[in-house]
Amino acid sequence: MEKEIKDNTLFFDGCNTVDLAEKYGTPLYVLSETAIVEKCGEIRNSFLKKYERTRAAYAAKAFLNLSICKIIEREGLCIDVVSGGELFTAIKAGFPAEKIELNGNNKSVEELKLAVDYGIGRIIVDGLDELSLLEKICRDNGKKSNILYRITPGVKSDSHDYIVTGKKDSKFGIPLDDDVIFPAIEQAINSDYINFMGFHFHVGSQLHDNESHLKALDIALKLIKDTKEKYNYVTPELNVGGGFGINYTDSDTKKPYAYFLDPIMERIEEFSKEMGIMRPEIVIEPGRSIVGEAGITLYTLGTVKDIKGIRKYASVDGGMTDNIRPALYQAKYDGVIANKAEMLKTEVVTICGKCCESGDVLIKDIKVARPERGDIFAIFSTGAYGYSMASNYNKNPLPAVVLVKEGKSEIIVKRQSFEHMIANEVIPASLL
Ligand SMILES: Cc1ncc(COP(=O)(O)O)c(C=O)c1O
Structure with missing residues (x-):
């Protein structure tokens, strides 16, 4: 304590x-280094070591500076950034570019260029228009980017409206209407400048129950299935976001990571067996719960x-x-x-x-x-x-x-x- x-x-x-x-x-x-290290330890023990082919990317927006990057890297996590400034901070701290993932609902051309220049690990693309921008940047630079699509699963989680991000009426992610999501998937699969890795969702923040994660997961798994059936393409990765709640006052009921992650992993394993595919690599993006x-x-x-x-x-x-x-x-x-x-x-x-x-x-x-x-x-x-x-x-x-x-x-x-x-x-x- x-x-x-x-x-x-x-x-x-x-x-x-x-x-x-x-x-x-x-x-x-x-800021207590001991507390951060304990949290990272819990993530390693109940997720990274327990399940193969998993990654945890610390959501830097929660608290970012050069020293935190050092701790996060030392503790074996990746980092998720959402702006040129956050990306620059991570790079300045010497964070390995391949362990950086870039999110954001309105990345500028400059931010995308920076990400491509540094050769970061993943870009979480928020729409077809962004994909086209990114393809052009990659073509001009003779590079190829690993991307995931952030989807809007259309689930409403139990948190304050300002930190609920997965509902359909949201500025984040790609709506799942057939005429929106499938052309985007098709373009990513067929692009010479893109490695299409899969899907990403983030349902909201400060959550104390796993219901919305599991609902969103079912929607993402259906999309993985549709993508395989339509395009014979198996997406190798799935990012289930962050949002794991903490205790602020006595009325909060924080849960261990395992409470969220075990049922998620169980469902994905089952799904992969049913589909006869290799279970995708699973990524989480905890922010608040670490710091x-x-x-x-x-x-x-x-x-x-x-x-x-x-x-x-x-x-x-x-x-x-x-x-x-x-x-x-x-x-x-x-x-x-x-x-x-x-x-x-x-x-x-x-x-x-x-x-x-x-x-x-x-x-x-x-x-x-x-x-x-x-x-x-x-x-x-x-x-x-x-x-x-x-x-x-x-x-x-x-x-x-x-x-x-x-x-x-x-x-x-x-x-x-x-x-x-x-x-x-x-x-x-x-x-x-
Ligand atoms: C895409 C994404 N990932 C991860 C997080 C981190 O959420 P939390 O700090 O609740 O874990 C957020 C928070 O807004 C987010 O938008």
Whole structure:
């Protein structure tokens, strides 16, 4: 367990969080290497080692920087990127190009060119128009790309609408109407510049049951069958996406990877036997489940405002700029006053940020010990989609990121300075 309480203080992966706040300043993202390594270990044991011809590609959008690429590579995972910037970061970290997979519903020509130039392992193509662009780039460069088609399975998973991606009304993937999907498959099979590897789906994020994965899987398997029957072509790979949920609060019911993956693998094995084909190589794309609970955010409490009979607000020195999820989709979090971790929780307060938005609330109505200016407030499970979705709204600089492991801490992203924030700004001569 990475979180412990000693002497009334919260420790995270062996580090005293109050000392971390003092040493590195706040707001501060703290990432536990031990927790990430444990998660990767679980993926290796319950998937990669258990089933042959499998890959796990860490969905970098959850939290990406150079050091994380190093950990992910060392732990034997591939990486899934969704933009030129993420691709560049992985390549700069020395991540092997053949272990990189590129997703995205609107890849630019430049992004596709970059992917072809680097010779990355897979491009997950989002439509026929993108395939044509990619074919042209490959032809011009004398290269061939391994692609999968991202399909829209048309299943609705049980999560917030903004993180449900597999339903039919979606900007992601290729709809499965016969006159849309089959011409795309045919073009990929017949292309001189494309190795058509198969299909990809991702049904949504923060899922606690496997129903939508299994529904989408049946749809993908039917497509594999149709492709074989129509074109006598057996797709050698299937990517079943990510979406495995984590615990943010007591109401979450996280499941082990095996809960999702064992029934998936069983169904695919059965299907392959029935079809008399070799079972496709299976790929997963977990993001949140690898880094989510490995991260906490530390803040310093400032103004505490008691609106008599209504609510007590305790303001922190960050907010929606370092964690947009509560404002964006009412995500719930848990936390504690790190320097009063053992004290009786006698008050109900709302932890709000410092941005000029009433919606800049991180945790509504949480029980805490008496909050005072200068206290350190820790929010748990902020490792995924916090730093990666951070912004400079109100010209708040991006916080630093510290990697902790068994009592040691190292900075992996420096705190952004005011100077850095305005570095790209120019005043044209007309304004001087
Ligand atoms: C295509 C794709 N793969 C993987 C993921 C990772 O999902 P999660 O972080 O829930 O595992 C996402 C998240 O949006 C995604 O869009």
